[in-house]
Amino acid sequence: MDFEDTPEEAEFRAQVRDWLDKNAPRYPLGTRPNMDQSKAWQAVKAKAGYAAITWPREYGGMGGKSMQNVIYGQEESQYNLPGALFIIGIGMALPTIMVHGRPDQKERYIQKGLYGEEIWCQLFSEPGAGSDLGGIRTRAEKDGDEWVVNGQKIWTSGAHYSDLGILVTRSDPTVAKHKGLTFFIVDMKTPGITVKRIKQISGESHFNEVFFENVRIPDENRLGAVGDGWKVALTVLMNERSAVGSIGVSVGTEELIDLARETELIDGPALNNMAVRERIADWHIQSQGLKYTRFRSLTALSRGETPGPENSISKAVSAPRRQDLAGFAAELMDMGGIIRDPDLVPFAAGFQDNWLSSPGMRIAGGTDEVMRNIISERVLKMPGEIRVDKDLPFNELPTGAG
Amino acid sequence: MNFDFSDDQKLLKDQANKFLQDKCDLTVVRRILDGDELYEADVWKGIVEMGWTGTAIPEEYGGIGLGHLELCMIAEELGRSLAPVPFSSSVYLATEALLIAASEDQKQKYLPALAAGEMIGTLALNEGTQAATPRTIKASYSGGKISGTKLPVPDGDIANFAVVAVKTGSGSDEGAISLAVVDLTGEGVTRTPVTTLDPTRNLSNITFDNAPAELVGAEGSGWSTIRQVLDRAAVLTAFEQVGGADAALNTAKEYALGRYAFGRPIASFQAIKHKLADMYIKNELARSNSYYGAWALSTNAPDLPAAAAGARIAATDAFNFAAKENIQTHGGMGFTWEFDCHLFYRRAKLLSVSLGSALSWKDKLVSELEKRNAA
DSSP, rough: OBOEEEEHHHHHHHHHHHHHHOOOOOOOOOOOOOHHHHHHHHHHHHHHHGGGTTTTTGGGOOOOOOOHHHHHHHHHHTTTTOOOGGGGGIIIIIHHHHHHHHHHHHHHHHHHHHTTOEEEEEEBBBBSSSSSSGGOOEEEETTTEEEEEEEEEEEEOOOOSSEEEEOOOOOSSTSSSSSSEEEEEEEESSSEEEEEEETTTSSSSOEEEEEEEEEEEEEGESSSTTTTTHHHHHHHHHHHHHHHHOOOSOOOOHHHHHHHOEEEEEEEEEEGGGGHHHHHHHHHHHHHHHHHHHHHHHHHHHOOOOOOOGGGGHHHHHHHHHHHHHHHHHHHHGGGGGGOOOOSSSGGGHHHHHHHHHHTTTTTTHHHHHHHHHIIIIEEEEEEEEEEETTGGGGGGSSSOO | OSOOOOOOHHHHHHHHHHHHHHHHOHHHHHHHHHSSSHHHHHHHHHHHHHHHTTTTOOOTTTTTTHHHHHHHHHHHHHHHOOOOSSHHHIIIIHHHHHHHHOOOOHHHHHHHHHTTTSSSEEEEESSSSSSOTTOOOOEEETEEEEEEEEEEEEEETSSSSSEEEEEEEESSSSGEEEEEEEEEESTTEEEOOOOOOOTTEOOOOOEEEEEEEEEESSSTTTHHHHHHHHHHHHHHHHHHHHHHHHHHHHHHHHHHHEEEEETGGGSHHHHHHHHHHHHHHHHHHHHHHHHHHHHHHHHTTHHHHHHHHHHHHHHHHHHHHHHHHHHHHHHHGGSSSTTHHHHHHHHHHHHTTSOOOOHHHHHHHHHHHHHHHHO
């Protein structure tokens, strides 16, 4: 038992370090590289094979192992480099095209996406269909060689700057819900598409609403057969799980210890108060537990094995932990905890920021409740929900809309 | 990254699992619960024959000279089976205390006998219903004799000898505490089994009245040894708790899959599914923290105190939660004597308070983190 690289991993790590040292632009910490800089760096990475390490060589990847991908990520994170713009393309849209696309579609999209020339978004969730993705209502109707799309998508990251989207629609409402879906590639500049930013409670805008009004999509942009959209969507979602990383570094127990040391309660520093100490210990073992769970999964990857289901606990633990810890830190500051001015509260209001952003984390990418369904059904093999909507035609399902 | 046990270590775990399934299923545990035996002697004999008692004892002292990682594997299976044997007292506590602090003569006298199962040892620390600290230890040693009362002492009615925490100095600081080894079958020792929440394991009320004793380690170094023993035992006990928690989760799952209500298995209700998912989450957090503890223990890492506390806290939380929610999942039958749920509930509480409660380990963990932050 140790934490060391295997000899092959050490060699790959050295190779990556050397390459980054020679090629990575040095953007100052705390700055955010712009879109042109992002695209330029993506092209450099793609040319060297590092943009898609695990992809087969025929698609421009490195044909490498998952562990090499992890090692590259660890080394790249030592620099302030852009990459977020391409996560959906490389992590979800393009691998889906590899599986379900025609040769001409692969030819048209994969290389351009890999080199960062085109940015992708994912048009899945709707106001009435989030956790229950199979309940989407955005309608696609065939008209000659084209499809006419009407409806609304929501929670679309990056729609306002994306060139292309993967879109799931309802092409036949008279059959059961999972059977009447059809999947498309859509040019985001197509007339009839309107993108509207969503402002979150934290004040940030990571997501969009996307409206479709008589948007015409050529049939050649269909991905997979008519009515096969659910199968395609499942491929995307499977890739989503492997693409979505852990929640980034932020204020945590270390900062909470510092805060508690500096904060006076009625009987002395908060850090001497057992109620405070108990909470710190609980949150510490949660973060340690997730860290070493990740190490267990990495060990499996390192051996070329498929990791066990243990990492499925990650999101269900980290998101509520962040919310509780941030809320507690604000309480420690007493009435001052309500202040969000970064100049007036410790850690530039990091705890206050986290308190506002964490409710979204408990929902995005699978709610706390959906994560527990996944753990109980896929890991513990307990029965799925009894689905009252499974065999009914979609247009006869109760909707709550009266 | 190689954050896992080796194939040989996993093989040992499988063997332990098979042996305990075969010789020590829950009907055996129940026999101890309902009867007058203090422990299951046949299972203990098998354990000794397989060499488990000598796992971490060097070959020069009659052990088999493996390490603590192997001991972790055995501990998980003992925890899973709820085995009613004095393994933890003799191996995690007495053996480790002697390995750390005993003189060469003492090692020669005790370790081969412990490895061979000719002797069973324990550690006598607590004195009543509060934590054992340099302030609360009153048992005293002078002139080769000890006097005082230790309560409760794990497996104290089974063990041949105990390593006893005693007061040798006048103050209430750590330097006032020493360790002494005492023959529990000798003169001046009175022991009585205590009624406890977990009758599947023996706990004893021991009174020493000028009982002959011999210091283990230098006078005044006892508390430092105790701290090291507790760190090691915390990791090993965490593995027992992980095993127990895993068994409780499986019991709950099997029952929920087979029990129908309102025309469907109760395992299909989200209230039950999410409860069991929460068990799984806590169990995995406990397992991962325990793996880190195992690594720190096997390499004697400077981070062992924090790693041991982390393993201990997470595993205590997991087993307590799984044991109580297993009863809840079983509904009415869960709190009958007939069903096995209470066996896990009892053992979870015993392991939870042994070696110091979660509260004391949390306090200790944060003290370690403070040092780290200051450094």
